[in-house]
Structures are given as C-alpha cells and as structure tokens.
Amino acid sequence: MKHGTTLGMAILLTLSTSASAQVLRADGSADFTKYHDAADAAAFLKQIEAKYPDLARVSSIGKSFKGQDLWVVELTNRKIKTPEEKPGYYIDGGVHAGELAGSEMVLYLIWHYTSNYGKDPAVTALLDTRTLYLRPKFNPDGSDYALKNPDNLRSTLNPWDEDGDGLLDEDKAEDLDGDGVTTQMRVKSPHGTFKASREDPRIMVARGPGETGGEYYLVLSEGLDNDGDGSFNEDGVGGIDMNRNFPRTWALPYRQNGAGAFPLSENETRATLDFIVAHPNITGIVHNHTAGGFLYKLPSTEPHANHEAEDLRIVGQFADRFTAITGQPSEESWAGDGVSRHGTLISWGYFDFGVIGWVPEHWGGFGRDYNSDKRVSEAERLRWNDEELKGAGFAPWKAFKHPQLGDVEIGGWRRKFTQQNPPPAMLEAEIAIKVPWFTEMAMVSPLVTIRDAKATALAGGLFRVDVVVENAGYLPTNITRRAIVAELAKPVRTSLKLSGATLVDGSLAKSLGHIPGRRSVSSSSPSPYTVTTSWVVKAGSSAGAEVEITVASEKGGTDRRTLVLR
Numbered sequence: 001m002k003h004g005t006t007l008g009m010a011i012l013l014t015l016s017t018s019a020s021a022q023v024l025r026a027d028g029s030a031d032f033t034k035y036h037d038a039a040d041a042a043a044f045l046k047q048i049e050a051k052y053p054d055l056a057r058v059s060s061i062g063k064s065f066k067g068q069d070l071w072v073v074e075l076t077n078r079k080i081k082t083p084e085e086k087p088g089y090y091i092d093g094g095v096h097a098g099e100l101a102g103s104e105m106v107l108y109l110i111w112h113y114t115s116n117y118g119k120d121p122a123v124t125a126l127l128d129t130r131t132l133y134l135r136p137k138f139n140p141d142g143s144d145y146a147l148k149n150p151d152n153l154r155s156t157l158n159p160w161d162e163d164g165d166g167l168l169d170e171d172k173a174e175d176l177d178g179d180g181v182t183t184q185m186r187v188k189s190p191h192g193t194f195k196a197s198r199e200d201p202r203i204m205v206a207r208g209p210g211e212t213g214g215e216y217y218l219v220l221s222e223g224l225d226n227d228g229d230g231s232f233n234e235d236g237v238g239g240i241d242m243n244r245n246f247p248r249t250w251a252l253p254y255r256q257n258g259a260g261a262f263p264l265s266e267n268e269t270r271a272t273l274d275f276i277v278a279h280p281n282i283t284g285i286v287h288n289h290t291a292g293g294f295l296y297k298l299p300s301t302e303p304h305a306n307h308e309a310e311d312l313r314i315v316g317q318f319a320d321r322f323t324a325i326t327g328q329p330s331e332e333s334w335a336g337d338g339v340s341r342h343g344t345l346i347s348w349g350y351f352d353f354g355v356i357g358w359v360p361e362h363w364g365g366f367g368r369d370y371n372s373d374k375r376v377s378e379a380e381r382l383r384w385n386d387e388e389l390k391g392a393g394f395a396p397w398k399a400f401k402h403p404q405l406g407d408v409e410i411g412g413w414r415r416k417f418t419q420q421n422p423p424p425a426m427l428e429a430e431i432a433i434k435v436p437w438f439t440e441m442a443m444v445s446p447l448v449t450i451r452d453a454k455a456t457a458l459a460g461g462l463f464r465v466d467v468v469v470e471n472a473g474y475l476p477t478n479i480t481r482r483a484i485v486a487e488l489a490k491p492v493r494t495s496l497k498l499s500g501a502t503l504v505d506g507s508l509a510k511s512l513g514h515i516p517g518r519r520s521v522s523s524s525s526p527s528p529y530t531v532t533t534s535w536v537v538k539a540g541s542s543a544g545a546e547v548e549i550t551v552a553s554e555k556g557g558t559d560r561r562t563l564v565l566r
Contacts, residue, residue, distance in 0.1 A: 023107055024048065030111040032428040035100050035421070037147050038068055038140035041107060045073050045136075052114045054078055055127060061135075062271030065158045068140040070271050075113055076131040083131040085558035087445035087473070088281040091438065092135040092272070093288035095243050095345075097142025098152040101362045101421045102288030105431045106136035112435055122439055129557075130442050133279065139242065139268055150175035151182045152416060153238040156266055160239030160258055174223030174233045176400060177410045182222045182233065183395050184412035187405055192216030202394065202411070203378045222410055224403070243287070244343040245269045248351050249301040251342035259343050272345065276353060280490075280554045283445040283479055285349045285357035286438065291420050293364015295322045298356065299334035301347040308481035314519075315356060318441065322360075325437045333359060354483025358441070363430055366419045385418070393418035446517050446556035447473035448492060451530060453549055453561045461539050462504060463565050469494060469551050471515040471529045477556045478514040489514060492553045494533060500545035501565055505536035515556075539565040 023030050023044035028051070036044070049056045055077060060069035076083045091109065093102030113132065116123040126132075137143055141157045151174065175182050186194070186204065194217045197203035204219055223233025244250070244259035245266050251259060264270040276282055289296075297319045299307055319330035333347075334340055341347075346357030367381030368388075385393040397411035417423050422430045451470035455463045469492065471477055478489035495509040512531045520528055539545035545565040552558045 022047070024051075024111065028115055030108070030115075032104060032108055032431070034424050035104060035147060035427070036107065037144050038137050041103065041136045041140075042069065042071055044107060045071055045110070048073065048110055048114055052117070055114055055117060056110075057083075061275045062267055064139070064141045065156055065267055066141040070135070070140070070268060071137065072133055072135045072275065073110055074131060074133055075110065075127060077117070077127045080128050081558065084279070084281055085552075086129060086131045086281065087283045087442075087447060087555055087557050088131040088133060088279055089284050089286075089442040089445070090133045090135075090276060090279070090282045091286045091288070092138045094136065094140075094143050095138040095268075095287065096155050096241070096289060097139055097238070098146040098154075098416060098420055099288075099290040100143060100146060100416075101290045101427060101430065102360075103136045103138075103143060104427060105288045105360070105362060105434065106134050108428070108431045109435065109438055110134050110136070112432075122436075126439055126443060129447060130445065131281065132442060133275070133282065138272070142238065145237065146416065149237075150180055151233075151237065152420075154240075154258065155238065155242045156240045156268065157238045158240050158266060159237075160260075176222055176224075176402070177398070179395060181395070181414045181416065183410060183414060185220045185222050185232070185400075185402065185405070185408045185410050186217040186397065187220065187402075187408045189216060189218045192218045194219050197378075199379050200382055202382060202397065240266060242266050242269050243289075243345060244341065246273070246343045246345050246348040248344070248348040249342045256342045263343065273348070276349075281557070282353075282355065283475070283555050284355050284441055285346060286441065287345050287357060287359050289359050289361050291363040291366070292361040293328050294361050295319055295328065295330040296333040296346075296359035296361060297330050298346060298350055299332055300344045300350075300357075301334070301341050302351070303334065307350070308485065311350070311356070311480045311482055314475075314480070318356070318358075318444070321440060322358075322437050325440075326433050328364065350480070350482060351486070352488075354486065354488035355479050360434065362434070363420075363422050365422060365426060365430065381413075389418070389423055393423065444474040446471050446475050446477040446479070446515070446553060448477065448515065448551055448553040448556035448559060450549060450551055450559045450561045453563060455547065455563045455565055457566075458536070463501075463537050463539060463547075464534055465496070465537060465547055465549070465563065466532065466534045467494065467549055467551075467561075469512060469515065469531045469533070471517050471553075471556060473517045473556060474519050475517045476514055476520060477517075477553045479555050484514065490554045492531070492551065492556065494549065494551045496535060496537075497548040497550070498537060498546075499548070500540045500542055501537045501547060502540070503535065504538050506534070512551075515553075537565070 024047045045058045049058045057074040062070045093106040193207050194204040197205045221233040225232050240260045241258045247263040250263040298315050349357040367376040367384045369376050370380050395411045397409040400410045402408045449472050452468040455465050483489035492512040516529045547563045549561045
C-alpha cells in the first residue's frame, strides 16, 4: 500500500502479502486473521505435505496467465488404497480476483482436515474413504493483484476491452488520494442525482424527483477519465471473467461480455477441466466465491426443464442441509432467459461431467441488523463500521483537487474488506461454520464395497464363488440421472484374477450396472443397494489356489477380496 494509508486502514487490512507471513505456525495451528497471497498459499501447501506425508500430495496442474503454478493438494489416507481408488471431491476458490475469502476457505479446509485426522472421527472417516482435491488459488495472479493494489479486478489479468471502446485496460491503479484503496468521488453539481443524508452526512441518498433548492452531487468511481468518454476508472485491469469461460452455453460478447475469445481460452480454466476429466472419480464440485452469505445452486446456465427432476430434488435436499448447518440461505444461479449466466463451471460439471456443483457466496455480514427489521440500512452499516471496525471500513469524505473535475471529495466504503470479504478479524468465524457441510458433501458419494464373498466347494474340485457387492454410500454410483441420460456414467464392474485355478462358468469381467445408494432405500426391498454375482472355478491339483475379486466403480471407488480355494 502507499505511504498515505490511514491508521484505520492499518487496523482493517492486517494483510499477509509476503511469503514471510505463513498460514501454518510452528505449533501446527494456523493463522486465519489475515489474507494470504499466492506465495503464502504455496508455502503452506508444501508445509502441509512435509508435515503430513501420508495424507497430502501437492502438484501443479498448469501455469497462470503470468506464469505462476496452479497448485492442487490431494488429501487422503494413502495407506488405505490409492487416491484414485476412492470417490473424489474437487474444491477450489478465488476464480474472481477480489473474492479472497473463497481462497481462505480452501486453505482452512486443508488445515482442518490434516490437523484433525486421527482426532475427529468425521475427518478420519473422510480421509480414510474419500479423496479430496483442493485448489486454494484458482487465479493466483488476480488474487495477488487484489491483495497488493488499491483497486480491484474481476478475474484474470489478461487484458480485455470491457467497455468496447477499442482500448485495452490500463495496468495501473487510480488511488488518487493515496490512502491505499480506491473508493468514490462526490462532486457538487446542480445536475447531481445524490445528496447527503440528514441522518448521517456520510451517506449519499437519491435526489427526489423534481427536487430543487438543495446541494446535490454526482457520485463517481475514484479515478480519471482516461479516454474522454465521461466515465471514470471504468476500465479496470484485466476483465475476462473466468467463470464465464467454460464450454457449457459459452456466449459471445453480445450475450455476455468478458467471457473470453473462446471457451477455455484461459490457462486457468483449461487446466481445470483437464484436471477434472483426468480424475473421473470426482463426484462433486465446489467453486468458492464471495459475497452475499448464501449458496448458489443449480440451475445455473440453463432452465429447470433442461435438468432431470430427480437431480433437482437432490440439489434442493443438499442446499437445505447448507442452510441447516450454516444458517445461510440458498438460491438458484439461473437468472432467466435472456439474462442468465453462461459458461459457468458448475453448469459444465452437471451437463458434461454428470455431477452436482455448488457456489458458496461467503460473507453476508456487511453491517448488522441492529433493529431486527430483516434489512441492513446504510446507517446500520456505518454504526457497525464505527463500533466494530473502529471506523476503518469507511473513508471519511475529504477534499481533493481533481486534475479534470477540480474540487471533489474522495471517500466512501473500503469495499474490498467490508462488503466483498470479511474484515480479517471476522474471517475465521465466517469460514469455519461451513466445514461440516463440505465434509457432508464429500461423504454422500457412492462407496462400493464387497459386502460378502465366499467360495463353496462342489464336487470334482469345483468351487462356486459368490460375491455380494454393496453401495454403502448415499448417492447412486451414477451420481445423477443426467449422467445416465448423457451416457456419462460407467457401470460398476467386477473381475476375477485366478491363481492356480481356471474359470469354468461365467466371464472373468462382468458389468453390474448402476447400484443405488442409501438415498434410494425402499421399504419393499431389504437390500436395494446390493448386487449378487457368482462364478464357477476349478482349483488345480497343487495347493494354494486363490481367487482375487475386484469391484470397481468410477465414482464409487474400488474394493478387493482374496479367497483361498480349499
């Protein structure tokens, strides 16, 4: 930040912007009273990998626009099966540069799950039976820019002509008064559409229709009119929205500006789909954002009619669990024909990968409802700022000589760490309450096991091998109905490996189809989530004949059992 940063800003923005400010402390605790840049996050992942070698593996899945590594940590108990033989879950954060709490959510999950393994039964069961793929910095370039510069940007630093004037974005901040943030300017004008509130002169309220005789203001973004179009600081750095850059319903600028030149044009989005497709065990996606304090759910880019009704019932059920756990509501990402989003990750995840995705919009605590009328007024926000933030969240209006406008006042909300993200002191409380929901979403996956296997001796050295395969998880092995309709779901398969024996009846490899989970339990059937199959084999003349049974489900994991024929 610039040297003119106020004491209030120093109180509010106790930020980590260098690799010396580690997430993980020497005693194994973690510091979530500050925000962490890409170097901090990378160092943290390497610390976790070194501290928990049986649980964590860190790898880069590509390079960002500016050449930074796109790190992913794979979390699972590697002593129990390989990561690929367990149902997986993908969680990222920070696709939008200024939405920094999303990245902190992922860092927090990594710390919580590793530090509580072997202590917390839910965490231990999770890492014993599932694999998590956690990516805290989807957009490390943008995250670093947002942390270290007064202004903000939507997503990538890749330049984009946001306002269509033929000029690329300027790579500089327009913090005119040098206080470390870009806020607003108010300019006295008889044509102004705002006036100072009588309740609190810091608040700007709309001028009434036909109102005259008062002191009125134009309210503008802090900055300059660089291109002479009458707008100030309208072309920020970068501009491409990477959560509009995915292939499903991707749209040209006439429908949705800033989605990039073509689907997956950005390194970060292409690396995302390459990674997910290379890990077919992934059973769900969470894409962490801010702000608002709610959960975006499907539908996202296409209407209800294009989704399978059964899948939307599951979406509703799990969204209700989010509300029960966090106290925060959910709402559909779908905004309606003509104005809907295009090219989102969770929409691609559903239609083209067959899984359910979510977008938590962390942080709805911008202000406090002091009078309990179920709304937070601007006056209540300022009270919250004055009492709880010690005045740090709002820059008082102060006079400034603007090179183009003359006398102005600069001030207003320091929105990056009041409206868009929690103030650092409030960060951990906001993200910690979400952990049980993340755990539950990973644990509702299918989980294929060999419930029973036996070899029964018949005459003449023959044995009948009977196997009962169970889906011990909650969801079916196909995850969604969409996965079946779009022929994305692969059936559960079982196979035999014989040692000292030969197959007499049956095929060495069999398809068992899709197996329902506990969600589909019917009172009319005692075991609707089991499938039984059998073979006949003949043991050789030498002792020690064995049959190794393998059951494999793309989304439900792999299980094995060895039987000795005697």
